[in-house]
Amino acid sequence: MRITLKQLTIFEAVARSGQVARAAEMVNLSAPATSMALAELEKQLDARLFERVGNRLSLNSQGSLLLPLATEALQKFDQIEHLFSSPEAEYSGTLNVSASSTIGNFMLAKSAVAFCQQYTQAQVDLDIDNTQAVIKSVLEFRSEIGFIEGQCLDSRIKVEAWHKDRLLVFCHPAHPLAGQHVTPQALRGQPWVMREEGSGTRDYFINAANALDMQPVEKFVFRTPDAIKQAVKQGAGLAVLSELTLEKEVSRKELAIIEVEGLFLERQFYRIHHKSRKSTPLCDRFVGFCTTLLNVEPV
Known part of the structure; x- marks a missing residue:
C-alpha cells in the first residue's frame, strides 16, 4: 500500500468541501483527476470513505476515522517544508x-x-x-x-x-632563569613538565628543542595546561605552553618567561x-x- 500526500490532500479537500468539483479547485486539479485520485485511495484502503447525500459527499464512519489522521499527516508535512525552507x-x-x-x-x-x-x-x-x-x-x-x-x-x-600561535618557555618566578635571555645550552639538564604523547604542543616543542640540542629532561607529564601551570608554580621545573594559556598568570607575576636564543616557537x-x-x-x-x-x- 502506497498512500500519497496528494491523495490525502484531495481526500481532506473533498471532506471539507463536500463536492469533488469544489475540492478540485482547492487543490488546483481537474475534477476527473480529483475523482480518480479519491477512487484510487479508496481502492488502496479497500474501504468506502464517503456516502452521497443529494449532490454532496458526506464522510461515513471509515472516512471519519481517516480524516484526523490525514489532517495530522498533512500538518506534519507542512512543518517539514517550513522548517527546511525557512532562512534559519x-x-x-x-x-x-x-x-x-x-x-x-x-x-x-x-x-x-x-x-x-x-x-x-x-x-x-x-x-x-x-x-x-x-x-x-x-x-x-x-x-x-x-x-x-x-x-x-x-x-x-x-x-x-x-591561525598562528606562539609557544613560550616559562618557569616559577623565583627560578634562577626567570625573565632571562639564555642560550639553549643553559637549559640542558633542566627538568621539564610536559604534555602527553599525541599533544601538538609537545611534538612541536620537542622537534624545535632537539634541533638546538637542548636535550629536555621530562620530569612530569600532564594532559592539561592548568595542571602543567600548577606544577610549575610548585617548582616542578620548566614548561612550554601557548601564550594564549599564560597571559593571566604572567600578568599577575605568578609565572615568568624565559627567552631562549634561536628558539622561535611560532606554530x-x-x-x-x-x-x-x-x-x-x-x-x-x-x-x-x-x-x-x-x-x-x-x-
Missing part, C-alpha cells in the same frame, strides 16, 4: 566539532557559546582532546570538523592552515575535515563566525 533552517541542528587542548579551551569554547547565542536553533557539541584524538574523531566521522595544533599526514584528511594551527564528507552550511557558518570573532588572520 541551514543554521539549525547539532554541529560536532573536535579541537585540541589549546584551541578548544582558549578559542573555541567561547566561540561555541557566542555562536549558539546568535543562532538559537543551533547546538555546537565541542569535544576537546589532543591532536591525535581529534584526527581520529574526524576520520571516524564523529566530528564534522576538527581544529589541531600538530601535524596531520593522513591522506584521507584535508588540512587547511587556520600553525590547522582546520581539518574528511575529504569524503561535504561541509554543511551550519559548519561553514561556524567557521566564518569563529574567524571573525577571534580575528583569525587570513592565510
